[in-house]
Amino acid sequence: MTTTPTLPGLTPTPDASAGPRPGSRAARMLMPRSVDVVADLAADYGVCTRPVSLRRTDLDSGQTEVVDMPCGATQEAKCPACAKRARRLRQQQIREGWHRSDEPDPGPEPATDAQRGLIVVRAHLEFARDEAARASQWDQVADLDEAISELEGQITTEGLRGRPAPPHHSDDQEDGDGKRRVRSTKRRQDAPDLPRLPVENRTVGRTYEGRAGMVFRPSMFLTLTLGSYGRVHSDGTPVNPDAYDYRRAAWDAVHFPRLLDRFWQNLRRAVGWNVQYAGAVEPQRRLAPHAHFAIRGTIPRALVRQVAAATYHQVWWPPVDVRVYEPGNAPQWNPDAGGYTDPDSGELLPSWDDALDLLDADPDAEPVHVVRFGVQVDAKGVLAGTKDADRCVGYITKYLTKQAADCHQVTTGRQRAHLERLWQELRHTPCSERCANWLLYGIQPKKARPGLKPGNCKNKVHKRDTLGIGGRRVLISRQWSGKTLSDHRADRKDWVKALLGVTTDATTAPPGGEQRHAWELARPTDPDVAPLGHRVLRAISERIQWRAQLDAARRAADPPSASAVPHFIR
Numbered sequence: 001m002t003t004t005p006t007l008p009g010l011t012p013t014p015d016a017s018a019g020p021r022p023g024s025r026a027a028r029m030l031m032p033r034s035v036d037v038v039a040d041l042a043a044d045y046g047v048c049t050r051p052v053s054l055r056r057t058d059l060d061s062g063q064t065e066v067v068d069m070p071c072g073a074t075q076e077a078k079c080p081a082c083a084k085r086a087r088r089l090r091q092q093q094i095r096e097g098w099h100r101s102d103e104p105d106p107g108p109e110p111a112t113d114a115q116r117g118l119i120v121v122r123a124h125l126e127f128a129r130d131e132a133a134r135a136s137q138w139d140q141v142a143d144l145d146e147a148i149s150e151l152e153g154q155i156t157t158e159g160l161r162g163r164p165a166p167p168h169h170s171d172d173q174e175d176g177d178g179k180r181r182v183r184s185t186k187r188r189q190d191a192p193d194l195p196r197l198p199v200e201n202r203t204v205g206r207t208y209e210g211r212a213g214m215v216f217r218p219s220m221f222l223t224l225t226l227g228s229y230g231r232v233h234s235d236g237t238p239v240n241p242d243a244y245d246y247r248r249a250a251w252d253a254v255h256f257p258r259l260l261d262r263f264w265q266n267l268r269r270a271v272g273w274n275v276q277y278a279g280a281v282e283p284q285r286r287l288a289p290h291a292h293f294a295i296r297g298t299i300p301r302a303l304v305r306q307v308a309a310a311t312y313h314q315v316w317w318p319p320v321d322v323r324v325y326e327p328g329n330a331p332q333w334n335p336d337a338g339g340y341t342d343p344d345s346g347e348l349l350p351s352w353d354d355a356l357d358l359l360d361a362d363p364d365a366e367p368v369h370v371v372r373f374g375v376q377v378d379a380k381g382v383l384a385g386t387k388d389a390d391r392c393v394g395y396i397t398k399y400l401t402k403q404a405a406d407c408h409q410v411t412t413g414r415q416r417a418h419l420e421r422l423w424q425e426l427r428h429t430p431c432s433e434r435c436a437n438w439l440l441y442g443i444q445p446k447k448a449r450p451g452l453k454p455g456n457c458k459n460k461v462h463k464r465d466t467l468g469i470g471g472r473r474v475l476i477s478r479q480w481s482g483k484t485l486s487d488h489r490a491d492r493k494d495w496v497k498a499l500l501g502v503t504t505d506a507t508t509a510p511p512g513g514e515q516r517h518a519w520e521l522a523r524p525t526d527p528d529v530a531p532l533g534h535r536v537l538r539a540i541s542e543r544i545q546w547r548a549q550l551d552a553a554r555r556a557a558d559p560p561s562a563s564a565v566p567h568f569i570r
Helices: 025-029 034-045 080-098 113-134 138-157 246-254 256-271 301-310 352-361 387-396 413-427 436-441 485-500 532-556
Strands: 052-058 064-069 219-226 277-283 289-295 312-315 332-334 339-341 369-382 474-476 517-521
Touching: 034 080, 034 532, 080 277, 080 387, 080 474, 080 485, 113 138, 219 256, 219 301, 246 256, 246 369, 246 413, 256 277, 256 289, 256 301, 256 312, 256 369, 277 387, 289 387, 301 369, 369 387, 485 532
Parallel strands: none
Antiparallel strands: 052 064, 052 517, 219 289, 219 369, 277 289, 277 474, 312 369, 332 339
């Protein structure tokens, strides 16, 4: 080890640039850890690092084996391989539905004679039940109800979707007493009017003819944001935190999904056809949610902006102008009174229905909150097969493997303070009719029960890592690609099997093959379950061999074409 020059009589000073002494603890701590290398290799080769062990038993021979299934996590912090696989699957789904030239849902097939016959029998049973009810023959009514329930099971087995008629006894009421509160559907005076056209049953956009007879079918990429809550710096933090409207930011985040639903309803009525979309919700740098969407077909940008400006969602809840109680002195459950009472006077708090009755009785009542989009609406056209289309798909799915709070790095004290203030506001903002935070405003939530604690509601919107985005972050319309995620997974497997020449013949399966195996969850302490490290290493080896076989099969394909390789394999 080299030393720096010193004066005579002084102790030499080691040279820090020379590194630690070989064999020392400091040198050993700089050595890479094997477990980290295993985790990196697992992420590189798409191997799940926390698989679920299932025991499969052959019902014919009695032989058992332990099979590891991927955990299926969608967050990179939990399992990078599974999260990356889920992201690629979403990208495949978005690509397949974006620039379609045909309708993904051709409609149901005609019913068979057997299916029609079951509906006829159901009609006869309904007629007989009505006659028995009119004659007050309740024993026959009970027998007919049982027969109807059994027949509807046969109808489902025969391949018919849905019920032919609603059940006679339904508990699906919006209020406990069966009342349904009706709000006025009259548009607000401060919202512009929108054109309203009958919605055609089509999802494919129009085509345009260019030079030399070329036909183009463009689609759109749309970004929707919320309004401003105060000026912010380039890092998303408020210029004046005390003037920043954290309360409105929290309420807007909680009700953002409803606003998006209203936008698509209004857009379809304004353009006159069933617009299809696929997108994702994520936080901006200022931590407010916004959404990116791929839209099939094109719509005039002026009309899109007009619809966004005219879209709003009103929240008709009891007033929340004044917080009556603080979390440390919140109302407590009184079993004798059958509800929550004032901590000082012991008086029973108004119920949720009582609070809504007061709201209905007030002719000058206003919604407790109105959420709207901001003035900035970004819409542009995108052509199929272009680099711009691939960039847009990647942009939509950019943050799907991260929690909302991890989409943007928080590195400064100013950013941490902004995140903390927003989270504290979200933590005490009512998220639904049953939220425990209503106790802070002197109202019992709907269907109140013991154990509710304000500031500790279990809904995801209150969590620090969601920032109010508690619902689905991926939003796909029903007729986007005509497939579910399971269908897209099956497409991926079929492509790999076809390339490798793997075939499965159902005719060679033994009798009763559909019930040949029994599955149960295996515990890590079971003697036939290998340690996790052993299983991950085996999976890495299998994955390397599988990739080598896939690459060889791809090279052997005639003619080799990169376009034949799906995006989820590249």
